[in-house]
Amino acid sequence: MKPLILETQDLCVAYGRVEAIHKVSIRIREGEIVTVIGPNGAGKTTLLSALMGLLPARGDIRYQGQLSSGSTAVDKLVGKGLVLVPEKRELFGSMSVADNLLLGAFARHRRGLRDHAKTMDEVFAIFPRLAERRTQEAGTLSGGERQMLAMGRALMAKPTLLMLDEPSLGLAPLIVREIFRIVQQLKAMGVSILLVEQNARAALQVADYGYVLENGSVALENDARSLLDDPRVIESYLGLGGSHSIAA
Amino acid sequence: MRCDGTAAPRTPAGIGVNASIALILVQDGVTNGAIYALLSLALVLVFAVTRVIFIPQGEFVAYGALSMAAVTAGFLPPTMWLVVTLGIAVALVDSVAALREGAAARLPMIILKNAVLPVLALLAVRYLPLKTLAYPLQIAVALLFVVPLGPQIYRLAFQPVAEATVLLLLIVSVAVHFVLLGLGLYFFGAEGGRTPAFTDGGFNLGASYIQFQTLWIVGIAAVLIAGLALFFEHSIYGKALRATAINRTGARLMGISADLAGKLCFTLAALVGAFSGILIAPITTIYYDTGFLIGLKGFVGAIVGGLASYPLAAAGAILVGLLESYSSFYASAYKEVIVFTLIIPVLLWRSLTTHQVDDEEH
Numbered sequence: 001m002k003p004l005i006l007e008t009q010d011l012c013v014a015y016g017r018v019e020a021i022h023k024v025s026i027r028i029r030e031g032e033i034v035t036v037i038g039p040n041g042a043g044k045t046t047l048l049s050a051l052m053g054l055l056p057a058r059g060d061i062r063y064q065g066q067l068s069s070g071s072t073a074v075d076k077l078v079g080k081g082l083v084l085v086p087e088k089r090e091l092f093g094s095m096s097v098a099d100n101l102l103l104g105a106f107a108r109h110r111r112g113l114r115d116h117a118k119t120m121d122e123v124f125a126i127f128p129r130l131a132e133r134r135t136q137e138a139g140t141l142s143g144g145e146r147q148m149l150a151m152g153r154a155l156m157a158k159p160t161l162l163m164l165d166e167p168s169l170g171l172a173p174l175i176v177r178e179i180f181r182i183v184q185q186l187k188a189m190g191v192s193i194l195l196v197e198q199n200a201r202a203a204l205q206v207a208d209y210g211y212v213l214e215n216g217s218v219a220l221e222n223d224a225r226s227l228l229d230d231p232r233v234i235e236s237y238l239g240l241g242g243s244h245s246i247a248a
Numbered sequence: 249m250r251c252d253g254t255a256a257p258r259t260p261a262g263i264g265v266n267a268s269i270a271l272i273l274v275q276d277g278v279t280n281g282a283i284y285a286l287l288s289l290a291l292v293l294v295f296a297v298t299r300v301i302f303i304p305q306g307e308f309v310a311y312g313a314l315s316m317a318a319v320t321a322g323f324l325p326p327t328m329w330l331v332v333t334l335g336i337a338v339a340l341v342d343s344v345a346a347l348r349e350g351a352a353a354r355l356p357m358i359i360l361k362n363a364v365l366p367v368l369a370l371l372a373v374r375y376l377p378l379k380t381l382a383y384p385l386q387i388a389v390a391l392l393f394v395v396p397l398g399p400q401i402y403r404l405a406f407q408p409v410a411e412a413t414v415l416l417l418l419i420v421s422v423a424v425h426f427v428l429l430g431l432g433l434y435f436f437g438a439e440g441g442r443t444p445a446f447t448d449g450g451f452n453l454g455a456s457y458i459q460f461q462t463l464w465i466v467g468i469a470a471v472l473i474a475g476l477a478l479f480f481e482h483s484i485y486g487k488a489l490r491a492t493a494i495n496r497t498g499a500r501l502m503g504i505s506a507d508l509a510g511k512l513c514f515t516l517a518a519l520v521g522a523f524s525g526i527l528i529a530p531i532t533t534i535y536y537d538t539g540f541l542i543g544l545k546g547f548v549g550a551i552v553g554g555l556a557s558y559p560l561a562a563a564g565a566i567l568v569g570l571l572e573s574y575s576s577f578y579a580s581a582y583k584e585v586i587v588f589t590l591i592i593p594v595l596l597w598r599s600l601t602t603h604q605v606d607d608e609e610h
Contacts, residue, residue: 052501054500073505074500074501074503074505075500075503075504075505075508078501078502078503079503083501084501086497086498086501088497089498090495090497090498090501091495091498092490092491092494092495092498092499093494093495094494095487095490095491095494099487099491102484102487103484103487103488103491103499103502103504104502106484106488106502106503106504107502107503109484110503153502157502157503
């Protein structure tokens with residue numbers, strides 16, 4: 001078994017008195033793609049925000065063996081290679097593609113690592129489109145290009161664990177295929193990935209392990225292959241019928 | 249006609265502006281405008297990055313000028329005690345925060361950087377022959393004990409409420425302004441200060457006489473503005489500040505901490521403010537409370553730029569300078585009224601022409 005890179009134990013996140021995440025325990029091992037699927041409003045984005053230190057949480061979060069419950073600042077986690085590509089991309093719209101990428105390396109730069117030129121070439125090798133658009137303002141990119149830039153910018157931080165929030169959201173099917181191909185390519189390069197998706201089939205096809213999140217709790221977990229064949233998952237998430245919940 | 253608000257000579261009735269008077273007014277307006285431009289840039293920067301409307305900007309002008317006056321007279325800048333005190337306070341606050349995070353290993357560095365360093369600087373400067381020091385070194389000493397107040401104030405007053413509303417931040421800002429004003433009176437007394445010119449004298453250009461100090465002011469302001477532009481366009485820290493202004497969440501996710509960005513832009517604002525004070529101290533007497541009015545005029549410039557555009561803010565600030573010099577010639581009693589009334593048409597124009605633009609479609 002490969003060593004654990006991230007582990008949560010009974011993680012709870014509340015907005016005021018409303019609990020959005022209830023006792024969620026997940027594990028991600030080095031070099032794996034782990035996916036969290038589930039319907040809209042299941043708490044997937046909330047989970048990622050809590051892992052990133054953007055939201056206060058109760059329960060344990062262990063990243064690379066170190067407890068980082070609640071009080072650890074986002075920039076410290078980024079410095080340790082935990083990087084989130086948010087659902088809204090959060091690009092720097094009026095700055096160039098190259099500057100967006102450069103800022104992805106900010107945390108490394110602060111730690112005295114000045115290898116961003118080389119990393120940027122690697123990112124351009126993965127996303128040739130970004131190389132073509134390097135002087136263009138990020139705000140003028142198409143939806144697919146924005147997602148590529150958001151991922152490329154995250155890769156500039158040389159992540160140990162890359163967390164992707166709905167990378168396929170709002171993209172054309174062809175681009176979605178491209179994005180998932182790149183996700184697999186990143187895995188081959190040794191990056192561990194936590195993939196949150198509504199597109200359950202595509203996510204389970206690339207993932208090693210999967211969790212089904214419903215109403216803030218883990219309803220089901222298993223190897224991704226087994227989940228693809230699980231009648232409950234098929235009926236709720238993969239079938240044409242759409243989204244009944246598993247727990248109900 | 250000066251920044252400090254002393255009245256210009258009354259216009260003899262019925263005399264129009266001839267070319268030489270116009271030239272003097274322009275010279276005066278551009279000189280003051282250059283200072284306002286510097287301040288307006290700092291205000292735009294601080295607001296864009298931290299959402300703080302930086303009212304105490306003017307206090308930094310006064311502190312800079314009066315510290316320089318102290319140094320050129322051979323005294324240590326009295327603000328050094330404030331720097332040391334706030335340094336110790338920052339060390340305490342940061343230490344508590346580090347202990348809470350369980351990062352006790354960071355304590356020695358925190359204490360060294362915040363509390364020990366200012367004391368060492370103080371001890372070092374104590375034995376310098378301040379009065380006979382070269383002028384640039386005197387400037388360095390004056391800045392050394394004013395500029396650190398910027399990041400210190402950010403850490404103590406703004407960082408704990410960094411996520412609060414613009415209104416709350418504004419109220420904190422007003423509070424800091426009054427505290428610094430009071431401390432200014434305590435440190436520097438009620439008498440004004442003036443410093444020797446960078447270079448004495450001047451020369452005749454056509455019909456008008458131009459002081460060398462005027463050239464210094466406009467020149468150094470231009471160099472500082474160019475330097476800031478280079479910093480924002482080409483350094484990774486400058487880009488990080490811009491990124492924070494464009495998208496705070498995005499910047500956070502790249503490991504650009506809001507604390508770092510806040511401290512960095514307060515340092516720049518303090519530097520720009522104090523340096524502006526040092527620039528104008530030779531041409532006008534600065535009192536402990538002079539800075540506020542100067543800062544407000546920079547603010548009018550910043551408003552012209554919508555607190556967002558640097559070139560527009562600078563242009564607006566020059567306009568304020570010119571408007572001020574002309575109105576002090578034609579209607580000196582109403583000069584401040586005219587300058588601040590400029591804000592009304594500007595706000596009207598802005599609210600009519602600006603539409604909400606999202607940086608990012610979601």
